[in-house]
Every structure is written in structure tokens, then in C-alpha cells.
Amino acid sequence: MSDKKPMHPDTKLVLGGRRKEWLRGMVNVPVSRTSTILFDSVEEIHAAYPPEDGRLSYGRNGTWTQWSLAEALTDLEPGAAGTRLFPSGSAAVSIALTSVLGPGDELLMVDSAYGPTRHFCDRELKRLGIATRYYDPVATPEELEAMISDKTRAIFMESPGSLTFEVQDVPAICAMAKKRGLTTLLDNTWATSFFFPAIAKGVDLAIVACTKYISGHSDLMMGAVTAAPSHWERLSRTGRSFGQYVSPDDAYLAARGLRTLGVRLRQHELGAVKVAHWLKDQPQVERIIHPAFADCPGHEFWRRDFLGSSGLFGFALKGAETQRATGWSRAWSYSALATAGADSKASPSRQSPIPSAPHPNVITAVRWCAFTSVSRIPTTSSRIWPRPLPFIQQAEASIRKKAAQKGRLKRVDGKPP
Numbered sequence: 001m002s003d004k005k006p007m008h009p010d011t012k013l014v015l016g017g018r019r020k021e022w023l024r025g026m027v028n029v030p031v032s033r034t035s036t037i038l039f040d041s042v043e044e045i046h047a048a049y050p051p052e053d054g055r056l057s058y059g060r061n062g063t064w065t066q067w068s069l070a071e072a073l074t075d076l077e078p079g080a081a082g083t084r085l086f087p088s089g090s091a092a093v094s095i096a097l098t099s100v101l102g103p104g105d106e107l108l109m110v111d112s113a114y115g116p117t118r119h120f121c122d123r124e125l126k127r128l129g130i131a132t133r134y135y136d137p138v139a140t141p142e143e144l145e146a147m148i149s150d151k152t153r154a155i156f157m158e159s160p161g162s163l164t165f166e167v168q169d170v171p172a173i174c175a176m177a178k179k180r181g182l183t184t185l186l187d188n189t190w191a192t193s194f195f196f197p198a199i200a201k202g203v204d205l206a207i208v209a210c211t212k213y214i215s216g217h218s219d220l221m222m223g224a225v226t227a228a229p230s231h232w233e234r235l236s237r238t239g240r241s242f243g244q245y246v247s248p249d250d251a252y253l254a255a256r257g258l259r260t261l262g263v264r265l266r267q268h269e270l271g272a273v274k275v276a277h278w279l280k281d282q283p284q285v286e287r288i289i290h291p292a293f294a295d296c297p298g299h300e301f302w303r304r305d306f307l308g309s310s311g312l313f314g315f316a317l318k319g320a321e322t323q324r325a326t327g328w329s330r331a332w333s334y335s336a337l338a339t340a341g342a343d344s345k346a347s348p349s350r351q352s353p354i355p356s357a358p359h360p361n362v363i364t365a366v367r368w369c370a371f372t373s374v375s376r377i378p379t380t381s382s383r384i385w386p387r388p389l390p391f392i393q394q395a396e397a398s399i400r401k402k403a404a405q406k407g408r409l410k411r412v413d414g415k416p417p
């Protein structure tokens, strides 16, 4: 047994994918653009195939710029075999699904899935002869098991769900699926592997839209799928067969974003919780839908399994206020397409995406945002947090100390700090 101390996730973020042979003397793995690779002999060409990360063969198979990012993402998922990159989060979802499903198969898809994921199932999978059955995001593993037929091949989870934020019991669903020989896929975009290492929880294919928190600066599109050893070969083969590729420039930017994922996510978390608490007290607001709030469906699974919450949550307006949602959205919006950068956005949801959901007036607030200004801070963690997170408390203490030193601290309740 190795007596090496496991690396802290923050350290992994900084060191991941920085192999000496890829750095070649530089601090960051450089952008290497190419389509064609030059070889010195026919033997070398033969040795370069089949394509493999870490071995130059042809531009589409990547260079160290893409391999390094993929390796850094894999490092965040204990137990994973590897990561493949895709030109968008949606491409990552659709290729991951295609890698495990074939004609005649059936997929169990969570009813709170991201809209385009749903469209892919209802249009493309259907066209390929693959049936999708939607399940309630709060379904227990037993209820899900009762839905399994002899055609069911896979269960897709998104936790928390898009817009309605139900948190699923991912480990229990995975354990049940494994027993029944089914593949599990998880859209882990909200938490990322940093707040929810999915492979260690039993997920076979963990998907992240790197467009959001991984990149973190609203300037690129990318997706990633990290696979358990049992699913790596198939995922890799399918990705290559569909010619999936990301540019080295985007891979470089995403890797640069990844290095600061920890500090950004914690700031997202603080900002979102502050805004959610402010919204909770507004007369127009019916309820907050945030996994860290005790009344969020599946909050107990968030408490048990997640290492933090991110910047995206929802709120439901009281009926009459729904008409003003667009105005609210504009008032909140600093950028029309804010995506996990240092800006905020609220976007109205026309209808709840879940026909059976009890909150039709859902607004997705603070979409992938970070609040960088800390002129007003929450009074105490225990007031805003259902559970005290040590790093939130530390962050608050340090913010309070610095602000007090500079004499610019204002408490929300107006009392001196």
C-alpha cells in the first residue's frame, strides 16, 4: 500500500497535466497547432498508430496541449481511466450517450435534464431507434429499478437538475444500476469534479460542460467526458470515430481556467448564497431553489455528497410577478450571455421544464456567475448556511478582517462588524 499522502484537490488543479516532456522547459504546456505530423521513418509512422493520448499521430488526435488538459481533468476524478474532450458540453453529452446505446435500446433519462440533452434524446436517439423514458428527478433507486425493462441499457442523471435543482442520490442509483448491469451517466456541470468527484461515487461516464466553470471566462465552448475504466475504451473509440476534436487554443485557455477553478468556485458559492438570501426576503419571491437550502428536494444528498455549491440556483416568483420576469432579468443582467465568468445574469424560464414540477414560475438566477465585489458580506455563516462549511467561514473571516483594516466594511444589518 502506498504511504503517499493523497494530493489536495487544489494542488491537483495547479499541477494536473504538467508533464515535463509536455512543458519542455515552460511553465505552461504550450499551444501546439498542427494537422500533419512529420516522421523520420515508416517504422515511426506505424509506431504512432493506433492513436493514443501522449503519442503524436495526426492533428485530430491532439498534441500535448489537449492531452495535458484531459489528464488534469482525469486527475480530479479518483478512479477514472481517462477523459475525452469535445467541442461543446452538448457534444460531450450526445457522444457519451451514443457510446453506450444502440438501436432497440432504452434510456432512462432524468426529467430535469438540460433542454438540448432532452432534444437530442427526443430527436436523434429516437431516429436511431433508441427509446427514452423520463423519470422523476426525485425518484428513489427502488422506483427507478421498477422502471427497468429488458431493453434498458443506461440511466442518465443530472444533479442538481437544470432549472429545478433536484439533487439525486447518485451513489445509490449507481449501485442499483451496477447490480442490474446498466451504464450510468451524469451531467456534472453544476458542481464539476471539484465539488463532486463523480467516478468515485460510482458513475461510469461523468460529463462536464467546460464552457462554464472549467473555462470560467466566457470565451470558449468545450465539453469533457471522464470515464471509469470499464467505459474508457468505448468512449474513446466513439469520440474518435465521430471525429471529435478541440483546438489547442481552446484547450490552452481551458487549462488556464482550470488552474483557478477552486478559488472561483468558492467565490461563486459565496456570491450565490448571498444573493439567494437577499432574494428570499423579497416580497415578490415565492421560494428559492438552491441545493444548499434545506427545502430543496434532495438537499440531504447535497449535504452528504457534495463538497460545496456553485453559482447557479433558481427562484420562483409569486404568480402576479411572473409577467415582470423579463424586466427583472434585464435589471440583473450585466451581459447577455454570461457563462461562468465574473459577471451575473438572471434568465427567465418560460415554463418549468418538468411537466409535473410544482413551481411553474422558475427563474434561473445568477447563472454561472461569480461576485467579485465584497462590499456587503453576509453577517454570519450560520445565518446563511444550513451547514457551516469551514472554507466559507475562513473566507468570511479573512474578508471581514481585511475590510475592517481598510475601514470599508458594511454589515447587511447595519451594525458595526
Ligand SMILES: Cc1ncc(COP(=O)(O)O)c(C=O)c1O
Residues within 6 Å of the ligand: 088, 089, 090, 091, 093, 114, 162, 187, 189, 190, 209, 210, 211, 221, 222, 223
Ligand atoms: C447542465 C448543462 N449541461 C450541458 C450544457 C451544454 O454545454 P454547451 O453550452 O457547452 O454545449 C449546459 C449549457 O448550459 C448545461 O447547463
